[in-house]
Amino acid sequence: MELFYKSTRSDDIKVTASQAILKGLSPDGGLFVPSTLPTLDVSLSDLTKMSYQEVAYVVMKQFLTDFTEEELKNCINRAYDEKFDTPELAPLVKADGAYYLELFHGATIAFKDMALSILPHLLITSARKNQVKNDIVILTATSGDTGKAALAGFADVEGTKIVVFYPKNGVSPIQEKQMVTQKGDNTKVIGIHGNFDDAQTGVKNIFGNKELEKELDAAGYQFSSANSINIGRLVPQVVYYVYSYANLLKEGEITEGEKINVVVPTGNFGNILAAYFAKHMGLPIDQLICASNENKVLFDFFSTGCYDRNRDFKLTSSPSMDILISSNLERLIYLIAGCDAKKNKELMDALKSAGKYEITPDMKEKLADFYGNYTSEAETAETIKDLYEKTGYVIDTHTAVAANVYKKYVKETKDTKKTVIASTASPFKFARSVMDAIDAKKYDSLSDFELVDELSKVANVAVPKAVEELRTAPVRHNTVCEVNEMTDEIKKFLGL
């Protein structure tokens, strides 16, 4: 059955999956959603016999119906290869009564690799399917993590180039080193004199520059973005929930059809929305447990039905969840409004003008699948320490936010269902916060790389290749520019 994608903000837009991937955002400002949520067409026991790549195919083909089998398998095989440091790509680790789904075995040791390693291939395939002759130039402004994951995904992918802007003095030394050592002739990393907002505004202006668009087109290029609202990032994330269920079943931890819960440390609401899609595909998931850090807009939303971004922004030890507007929530709002684009647009307009909106009682009833809670900074550190002392297993700060919310959930509900916790980053990525949590006094004076070695000893886990390589990797990018020079730098890179 052919699936189409509609906009969350009007009824008159209807595109294929490949067109939705190419466009990213709908022209009316809405997000693309499948016209119906597809279901799995293989049994749970069949899934237990499949590799990650095979599960990826049976899940993604249900969403990307205008891709041929060959096209989709080609994308999957190029994405999910030796870039990952474990053969099963997303292993489950049982610790203290829960199953940690490790989504950090890719090139940049965080879960965004799961989607960003396949997005470039989906994008190029989509371009070819829609007779786009131009090369795609990905433009990204980053506060640290997404930029590196996008660089790693797009490096040396034929038919693409990628330019990443970051605030020169606004990322951590390790994050900067990760980016400026990026390999690949099609990559360009540029520091700007300004903060992340300046970088992001600069990129937005470049996207809106019609003259530049024409100039690029004449030279055989067009811009695109890799941000997390693209369905080409959402769909690959459904895969690992299905895969983790199959793994539990294969290992005899659950029986066929037994319901599990899923806990997701949440920022932009992309990862947990993928779990919701997995549930609607027929995967036996009961509760979707949404974990926030001290920026607890989502916890308040699930408890009151009111989404209110008017509050102080907090910098926490789980920075990838420091978000006050969870963009992907719009898709859920649209779905629980009964696919009512007008209603959704009204709420999103209110969010833009007043910074808040309230859903109807009917809509609130449809949130029964979700449980929300949050974790304070002190609880995050305690959770890392406690789990380590009890089991020897070391988790990162984002995962700790989820682990603590799971504890609160069990205490409140006495629910004993088997539970998968999405583990979204390697502890090595946030070594300082993690080691501080374990023993602040002991590790305080160590340098970043000394800490990494200590963590390796403490956790009894080898230093990941992605970190090891950084020690000696040569700097390949040293361009720094003013905000008003960003366009010129892009042109220089493209030879215009």
Ligand SMILES: *Cc1c(COP(=O)(O)O)cnc(C)c1O
């Ligand atoms: C991006 C990110 C998150 C949040 O995921 P969303 O899909 O934005 O909700 C959580 N943890 C880590 C480590 C991340 O990089």
